[in-house]
Amino acid sequence: MTTQGANGEAPGRLGKARGRLRRVFRVGAWALGARPAIVVVGAIVYALAFLPRYPVKTPTIRIDPTPDRVARGKALANVLACVQCHADPAAGDLTGRALKHVPAVLSPGAASANITGDRQKGIGG
Numbered sequence: 001m002t003t004q005g006a007n008g009e010a011p012g013r014l015g016k017a018r019g020r021l022r023r024v025f026r027v028g029a030w031a032l033g034a035r036p037a038i039v040v041v042g043a044i045v046y047a048l049a050f051l052p053r054y055p056v057k058t059p060t061i062r063i064d065p066t067p068d069r070v071a072r073g074k075a076l077a078n079v080l081a082c083v084q085c086h087a088d089p090a091a092g093d094l095t096g097r098a099l100k101h102v103p104a105v106l107s108p109g110a111a112s113a114n115i116t117g118d119r120q121k122g123i124g125g
Contacts, residue, residue, distance in 0.1 A: 008045040095122070 061067070077083050077094065086094040094115045102110040116122035 084099065086115050 082094060085099065086096055088095045088097045096114040098110045099107075099110040099112055114122045
């Protein structure tokens with residue numbers, strides 16, 4: 001007949017060995033679980049620390065608005081359906097307009113963007 005100790009373990013050396021073995025398994029399991037997290041955090045820090053830093057030159061592109069190019073742009077805007085949302089009937093160009101067909105519940109005051117070549121108000125800047 002075997003007796004049990006205060007914590008339900010076998011008394012003596014066998015109980016102490018089991019306690020040490022459990023502690024080793026707990027520490028080992030924690031280390032194995034923490035290792036992937038440490039590796040991921042280390043990889044992120046390494047990647048961010050050694051990103052190349054250099055000035056980016058902005059290209060200057062100048063396209064002359066010839067009559068042929070303007071006509072092609074108008075044809076593309078009609079074919080690609082840009083005109084349906086972005087054309088303002090009052091202005092006659094693609095300055096954007098209020099989208100009254102969008103329910104106010106989804107987006108109150110919905111409006112299309114100004115896609116003209118204007119440098120301050122459009123996408124030409």
